Amino acid sequence: MTDTPREIEALIDLMARLPGLGPRSARRAVLMLLKKRAQVMAPLAQAMAEVALHARDCQVCGNIGTADICPVCADDRRATDQICVVADVSDLWAMERGGAFKGRYHVLGGTLSALDGMGPDELRIPRLLRRVKDEGVSEVILALNATVDGQTTAHYIAEALAGSGATVTSLAQGVPIGGELDYLDDGTIGAALRARRKF
Amino acid sequence: MTDTPREIEALIDLMARLPGLGPRSARRAVLMLLKKRAQVMAPLAQAMAEVALHARDCQVCGNIGTADICPVCADDRRATDQICVVADVSDLWAMERGGAFKGRYHVLGGTLSALDGMGPDELRIPRLLRRVKDEGVSEVILALNATVDGQTTAHYIAEALAGSGATVTSLAQGVPIGGELDYLDDGTIGAALRARRKF
Numbered sequence: 255m256t257d258t259p260r261e262i263e264a265l266i267d268l269m270a271r272l273p274g275l276g277p278r279s280a281r282r283a284v285l286m287l288l289k290k291r292a293q294v295m296a297p298l299a300q301a302m303a304e305v306a307l308h309a310r311d312c313q314v315c316g317n318i319g320t321a322d323i324c325p326v327c328a329d330d331r332r333a334t335d336q337i338c339v340v341a342d343v344s345d346l347w348a349m350e351r352g353g354a355f356k357g358r359y360h361v362l363g364g365t366l367s368a369l370d371g372m373g374p375d376e377l378r379i380p381r382l383l384r385r386v387k388d389e390g391v392s393e394v395i396l397a398l399n400a401t402v403d404g405q406t407t408a409h410y411i412a413e414a415l416a417g418s419g420a421t422v423t424s425l426a427q428g429v430p431i432g433g434e435l436d437y438l439d440d441g442t443i444g445a446a447l448r449a450r451r452k453f
Numbered sequence: 454m455t456d457t458p459r460e461i462e463a464l465i466d467l468m469a470r471l472p473g474l475g476p477r478s479a480r481r482a483v484l485m486l487l488k489k490r491a492q493v494m495a496p497l498a499q500a501m502a503e504v505a506l507h508a509r510d511c512q513v514c515g516n517i518g519t520a521d522i523c524p525v526c527a528d529d530r531r532a533t534d535q536i537c538v539v540a541d542v543s544d545l546w547a548m549e550r551g552g553a554f555k556g557r558y559h560v561l562g563g564t565l566s567a568l569d570g571m572g573p574d575e576l577r578i579p580r581l582l583r584r585v586k587d588e589g590v591s592e593v594i595l596a597l598n599a600t601v602d603g604q605t606t607a608h609y610i611a612e613a614l615a616g617s618g619a620t621v622t623s624l625a626q627g628v629p630i631g632g633e634l635d636y637l638d639d640g641t642i643g644a645a646l647r648a649r650r651k652f
Contacts, residue, residue, distance in 0.1 A: 258546065259519040261507060265500040271493055273485050274478040283471040285543050288517045291505050294470055299501035301464040302486070306494040308460060309487055318487045320458040344484050347457065
């Protein structure tokens with residue numbers, strides 16, 4: 255379109271790169287922002303600039319925060335002898351929403367993947383091994399996706415930690431709360447059956 | 454979540470107010486932005502701040518641009534004797550994407566709606582009547598939605614313009630290009646039949 259001002263077109267192009275928004279919905283979002291310039295657009299631009307300026311990776315665990323040490327690592331009330339290993343910051347956030355884990359995290363930054371050229375050194379695996387040694391960690395909980403890449407990564411880490419003195423565990427597999435058997439895949443049902451417990 | 458920094462939570466809340474994004478997808482979008490701080494987040498914040506600062510309603514037609522007079526109204530090559538009346542800026546953009554109209558626009562800013570308390574003075578209807586008189590307009594094309602509110606607004610404007618000397622027309626109704634009869638509603642088929650043309 256020739257008659258949309260250049261700045262607005264540039265904004266639409268950038269918005270369209272967000273996950274969940276395509277060119278059409280980015281245009282609709284920008285129109286909504288244009289109508290609510292003072293109430294939404296200006297505060298959003300401000301909030302985004304602030305986060306872009308201050309956000310950084312935690313130097314200990316790889317979580318994203320606004321300080322060199324993230325709030326989880328800085329929280330003295332959390333156990334230091336348990337480390338939960340996750341692939342991504344989104345997984346850490348999901349674990350925190352559950353609120354069941356009271357230890358520390360380690361964010362790998364992805365999973366091992368020969369196809370994508372992700373080896374142990376592209377992830378934060380060497381740093382994990384160092385933490386386990388230096389911080390007196392007694393348990394490493396692998397909370398990785400139940401995918402091929404996730405499980406390959408889990409096996410690699412478990413092997414690398416053999417002899418470190420730390421117990422390596424992983425999240426239980428089974429029927430999700432509220433899940434209906436009829437809709438579950440066979441692999442999950444099989445895993446849940448193998449891990450059955452006394453009722 | 455207690456452990457996400459306050460600034461990031463604030464950003465997620467603001468993003469969740471965009472159309473097409475809910476709380477979950479806003480969180481995912483912010484995570485993507487956090488991972489691409491330099492490449493996407495900073496430029497997006499910058500583009501948004503710039504547009505928020507410079508965007509304004511065209512003083513003639515109500516289109517949104519970055520100057521007091523929008524690019525359409527400022528374009529000397531466009532006919533001044535035809536005004537296309539649309540409800541919203543998004544409709545103007547849709548018309549411009551088509552590229553078939555070479556006159557000027559008038560953006561009402563909504564449609565008449567008793568329920569929402571939108572009367573003629575809440576819309577830019579008085580200004581439209583003044584433009585038709587002052588600018589020597591010969592044709593007013595009503596490009597309003599084929600909804601009850603849209604058609605109520607169209608009838609109101611047509612009546613208000615009676616005796617102004619300008620011809621009032623509206624977009625044709627019929628089968629959309631590429632449309633399949635089987636999937637069309639009865640109202641559209643009826644309208645297309647009544648407006649049938651010699652083949």
